[in-house]
Amino acid sequence: MDSSESKKEKKERKRAAKELKEAKRRKVDTSVEKGSSENEENENDELEIDLSARVPLSKKQQRLLKKGKLNLDKLDKKHPAPKPENEEEGDKEKKKSEFGVWIGNLSFDTTKEDLVRYIVSKTEDSEPKVTEDDMSRVNIPKKDGKIKGFAYIDLPSSAHVDAVVALSEGHLNGRRMLIKSASSFEGRPEKPLSKNPPSRILFVGNLSFDTTSELLEEHFRHCGEIIKIRMATFEDSGKCKGFAFIDFKDEAGPTTALKSKLAKKLINRPLRLEYGEDRSKRTPKRFEGKENRDESYGEVAPAAPEPRAAAPAVRRSTAVRTRTRHEPVASRMKSSVALATAQRASAAIVPSAGKKIKFD
CATH class of the missing domain: 3.30.70.330 (RRM (RNA recognition motif) domain)
Structure with missing residues (x-):
């Protein structure tokens, strides 16, 4: 009997334990369902923020406000409420x-x-x-x-x-x-390359005294075809005076030299580059009745010889002509010539010509 009763008690305990577990599961499921429903309700509710409201006070500012040491008007001026975006866009428009x-x-x-x-x-x-x-x-x-x-x-x-x-x-x-x-996005207008009008001649200034025509030709070879280089030199030494003229075939050569950064320096010296004057484009001077220029070649045509008037007949006079001779005026001799033509004095010691006197 005791064994049968113990078996029944064990079965009842197991049933009670199962019922407790099921009850706990049911409670958990109901709590989860309630929580999910509450979360869904919270998600559906939108959080409203009033942008025009005053900035909330910090704990320190609240303490100062209780003591009467904080002025809300000054605080509003220091931290004004932001304007809505719609109003700002309207003001900008x-x-x-x-x-x-x-x-x-x-x-x-x-x-x-x-x-x-x-x-x-x-x-x-x-x-x-x-x-x-x-x-x-x-x-x-x-x-x-x-x-x-x-x-x-x-x-x-x-x-x-x-x-x-x-x-x-x-x-x-x-x-x-x-x-x-305000609608233009271009930069500052470019400066003109040179003060003079464009031509096929390039003026090169600020050259070193050691510059040669071969060095100039090599330096400006990449700019275009060079016809002639005219470099001013000193008569005694033959060195460069500091400037030169380079004749190119066309105007593209000097323009390329003025734009090129490689042509700005020579022998560690900054060069002064400008358009030179093309003499072939000069307007010729016209003289009335004396010179006529050929339009095709620009050369001076020889003027037609003018007829000379007949010279009046000169009567020979029997009077003897007296020739007046102008005597040359004696000019003062230059000091350098006078010193050069002066007789050279002797540099020898002059013998004494005095007498010896004895005193008693």
């Missing part, structure tokens, strides 16, 4: 104009007042005249409290833009400004 200019190479101490004053004063005589009211926006970007060196100015029309662009290369606060249209 209103402020930005279709016409405007970009001004570069400004000094770091340039202000808006300086720019406005300069443009108004320089365009008084232009048409149209640019006034302070015409400049709807003057934007000078800054970084670390200093301007970046350029500015944007909005204008009402393209005519005003042309009037302001005409002031380019002007000086403001010691700097040469570059002014161009």
Whole structure:
């Protein structure tokens, strides 16, 4: 009997244990389902943030506020509330104009007042005249409290833009400004290669005294076909005077030399390169009735001999002609000639011609 009762108790314990396990599983499943449903509800709920609200105070600021040592008005001015994006975009669209200019190479101490004053004063005589009211926006970007060196100015029309662009290369606060249209992205206009008009002759200055024509020919060979090199030299030593003229076949040679960086130096000296004067293109001087030039070759044609008038008959007179002779005027002899022709004195010791006197 005891054995049968013990078996029954064991079976009951096992059943009770199974029931407890199943109950625990059911509780876990229900809790998971509740948690998932709550998470789904939280995901569906959007978090709303008021951007126009004041910045929350830190713990230190809250303590100062309780003690009355913090002013909220000053704090709002120091940390203003950000504006919504839609409002900022609307303001930009209103402020930005279709016409405007970009001004570069400004000094770091340039202000808006300086720019406005300069443009108004320089365009008084232009048409149209640019006034302070015409400049709807003057934007000078800054970084670390200093301007970046350029500015944007909005204008009402393209005519005003042309009037302001005409002031380019002007000086403001010691700097040469570059002014161009805000829609143009071109750089500063290139400087002319030479002051003289283009020609097939190249002037080379600042040459070393040791320069030779062979060295010049080798240095400028890559620029084009060289016809002749005319180098000024000293009569006594035959060395270069410091400049020369190089005749090329066409104008492409000097232009290539002016643009080439390899032709800028010779014997460690910077060269001065310019277009030379082409004498073959000179306009010939025309003399009335004396010289006629051939148009095909540009040479002087011999003038036709003019008929000479008959010389009047000279009557021979029987009177004896007296010839007046002009005697040469005695000129003063130069000091160098006088010293050269003077008789050389003797350098020997002169014997004494004195008498010997004895005193008692």
